[in-house]
Amino acid sequence: MKKKIFSGVQPTGNLHLGNYLGAIKNFVDLNNDIQNECIFCVVDLHAITVSQNPKDLKSNIHETVATFVASGIDPKKSIIFNQSQVSAHSEAAWILSCVARMGWLNRMTQFKEKAGKDKEKASIGLYSYPVLMAADILLYDSTHVPVGDDQKQHLELCRDIAQKFNNDYKIENFFIVPEPLIKKEFSRIMSLKDGLKKMSKSEVSDLSRINLTDDKDQIINKIKKAKTDTLPLPSKIEELDKRPEAKNLIGIYSSLMNNTLQKTIDEFAGKNFSEFKEKLSEIVVNEINPISLKIKELLDDKVFLEKILKDGYEKANEIASKKIKKIHEIVGF
Incomplete structure (x- = not known):
């Protein structure tokens, strides 16, 4: 059925x-x-x-x-x-x-x-x-x-x-x-500025979210400025519970790649956030930028x-x- x-x-x-x-x-x-x-x-x-x-x-x-x-x-x-x-x-x-x-x-x-x-x-x-x-x-x-x-x-x-x-x-x-x-x-995707708050259109700072109408440069800039901590990326999934910003960014990557959290952790364990953010920006742009362009085209019709x-x-x-x-x-x- x-x-x-x-x-x-x-x-x-x-x-x-x-x-x-x-x-x-x-x-x-x-x-x-x-x-x-x-x-x-x-x-x-x-x-x-x-x-x-x-x-x-x-x-x-x-x-x-x-x-x-x-x-x-x-x-x-x-x-x-x-x-x-x-x-x-x-x-x-x-x-x-x-x-x-x-x-x-x-x-x-x-x-x-x-x-x-x-x-x-x-x-x-x-x-x-x-x-x-x-x-x-x-x-x-x-x-x-x-x-x-x-x-x-x-x-x-x-x-x-x-x-x-x-x-x-x-x-x-x-x-x-x-x-x-x-x-x-x-x-559950959280704010780019605070890993304990849900991503929301009502939050004052536009840097807290990636809008589906954002262009390539806006997406890259927002991910670059996303809040992180000073440690390398974790090697164990249990470590994410104490690192909300890391958990959020890893979660975004995993969702876009259709990965489990563990698979993403295995890929980036021990690496620094700058390297991870570069890869994350690439896949977010690849997924969201075509949608952004199509939304703008449709809104004209x-x-x-x-x-x-x-x-x-x-x-x-x-x-x-x-x-x-x-x-x-x-x-x-």
């Missing part, structure tokens, strides 16, 4: 190497596997859980689609669409929010991290967005969802909601309970990007509309 795979990316601009290695590169592999049916969603409803400039949001939606295609996702093989265009997502989110329990949402650690100390001023959307994420997934009978460490808890909530709905309405397997697709090797979204909407809406109609019947609407 084919795997039905659903995943989404927020259109918040400045997609970076962390987004690519943590998600998009994996999307491309999933797209290329004939055993998979893939749906990739530009989740703009999730994006507005924090304030967005409307003009920037529209631009960022196009940039996200361009990044998908430039990275190698084929819109003829997979569905690429814009979440807000398919009204079933918002409608299903409300119905499922009447199934989800407050206690479940109170345990979501990502809300606590994003809301910070002043959570009373956080939006209700930021608090309840895992329910919308569940709606996204369940509307398409998704069997598998690629998730990183920060989304595992949300997928567990999705599974709980699916099971409770099925039990409450006594309809076995109406909602498919999805399984996680978790990369076993290194995938808004008609093409809009056609991808229109075609994707028609396919996604057909699936989601049928599912929401059945949900109406089950609930009693």
Whole structure:
């Protein structure tokens, strides 16, 4: 049986190497596997859980689609669409929010991290967005969802909601309970300036990240200035736990080369960072620079990007509309 795979990316601009290695590169592999049916969603409803400039949001939606295609996702093989265009997502989110329990949402650690100390001023959307994420997934009978460490808890909530709905309405397997697709090797990319912080577009210094729109010279300069320590590269994988910056750079190299961390350590053990950074710059440039050039080319063709979204909407809406109609019947609407 084919795997039905659903995943989404927020259109918040400045997609970076962390987004690519943590998600998009994996999307491309999933797209290329004939055993998979893939749906990739530009989740703009999730994006507005924090304030967005409307003009920037529209631009960022196009940039996200361009990044998908430039990275190698084929819109003829997979569905690429814009979440807000398919009204079933918002409608299903409300119905499922009447199934989800407050206690479940109170345990979501990502809300606590994003809301910070002043959570009373956080939006209700930021608090309840895992329910919308569940709606996204369940509307398409998704069997598998690629998730990183920060989304595992949300997928567990999705599974709980699916099971409770099925039990409450006594309809076995109406909602498919999805399984996680978790990369076993290194995938969490950290800041180039601080190995203890996740690479983020919100960090003030642009030197902390490699943007997918960076050119060759920018990439080389950022890797050259990336924080390291004074020791040679380690010879044992256990040493990385005490050397976060070294672990991050070795992890980036390993992810791009499809190596295990141990294989990379074996290759560079005892060597200095200048030699390693030169090799790392070469493979990052080889991987990212063609994507950067293609993104810029695609952004000049808004008609093409809009056609991808229109075609994707028609396919996604057909699936989601049928599912929401059945949900109406089950609930009693």
